[in-house]
Amino acid sequence: MILIISDVHGQFQVVNEQIDFAERRLNKEVSSVIVLGDFGLFEVNLRRFFVRDKKRFKRPLYFIEGNHEDFGAFEGLMKKYGEFFTHFARGTLQKLDGHAFLCLGGARYMDLMNTPMHSEISDADIERCLSHPPGSAKIILSHDCPSGIGVPNTPGLEFYGPPGIVRSAEIIHRYEPRLWVFGHHHKWFAVKEGGTFFQGLAESWKGFGVLESDSTFTAFDNSVELVHEPFWRRWFASF
Numbered sequence: 529m530i531l532i533i534s535d536v537h538g539q540f541q542v543v544n545e546q547i548d549f550a551e552r553r554l555n556k557e558v559s560s561v562i563v564l565g566d567f568g569l570f571e572v573n574l575r576r577f578f579v580r581d582k583k584r585f586k587r588p589l590y591f592i593e594g595n596h597e598d599f600g601a602f603e604g605l606m607k608k609y610g611e612f613f614t615h616f617a618r619g620t621l622q623k624l625d626g627h628a629f630l631c632l633g634g635a636r637y638m639d640l641m642n643t644p645m646h647s648e649i650s651d652a653d654i655e656r657c658l659s660h661p662p663g664s665a666k667i668i669l670s671h672d673c674p675s676g677i678g679v680p681n682t683p684g685l686e687f688y689g690p691p692g693i694v695r696s697a698e699i700i701h702r703y704e705p706r707l708w709v710f711g712h713h714h715k716w717f718a719v720k721e722g723g724t725f726f727q728g729l730a731e732s733w734k735g736f737g738v739l740e741s742d743s744t745f746t747a748f749d750n751s752v753e754l755v756h757e758p759f760w761r762r763w764f765a766s767f
């Protein structure tokens with residue numbers, strides 16, 4: 529079974545805790561983990577976990593990017609830490625455990641603070657998503673939600689307009705996916721429309737989803753306590 533989790537924000541130990549919880553609860557081994565963005569790809573987080581604390585993810589980990597990653601240093605960080613996890617690039621079709629996933633990292637534009645350069649989903653990204661044979665992806669994984677499925681705005685952010693990936697309807701039309709899983713909005717969401725089940729995940733420390741080999745998807749609520757380190761400590765740990 530694949531554990532699908534979102535919005536790690538550099539709290540990498542949470543991933544391992546959720547793996548432990550899933551395996552205990554389901555009495556089955558997690559084969560791999562997919563993070564749906566806001567992984568927290570920043571040197572300070574990576575160095576703390578992999579170098580200072582000498583930790584590793586317990587299972588092979590794949591991630592799509594969110595809007596909170598270090599896009600300026602992305603390639604360099606992947607070179608340096610790429611032995612520990614794999615990036616599923618935007619618009620690619622990825623095969624894992626008999627599933628075919630269409631991956632769409634990034635987010636719809638909000639503002640410069642929340643949508644730094646290279647995190648915004650462009651028309652070219654959508655075209656890349658639409659370049660695979662019709663019906664070839666039965667599961668879509670994205671960071672932001674599809675538009676028009678009723679994901680509510682976060683209170684106070686209404687002025688950004690209705691949330692969601694513009695042109696997501698074209699992706700649904702081409703692939704008629706069975707399942708579309710996303711994060712970014714930091715809340716649980718579930719709706720079935722047409723033949724597609726849309727599932728929004730809360731933050732990694734609130735829970736995750738599990739995808740079985742027969743394609744059944746189940747969401748699990750499980751709160752994990754966060755380790756808070758003062759910024760200066762994390763900063764010094766990065767040298």
Ligand SMILES: [Fe+2]
Pocket residue numbers: 565566594595596635671712713
């Ligand atoms: Fe996000």
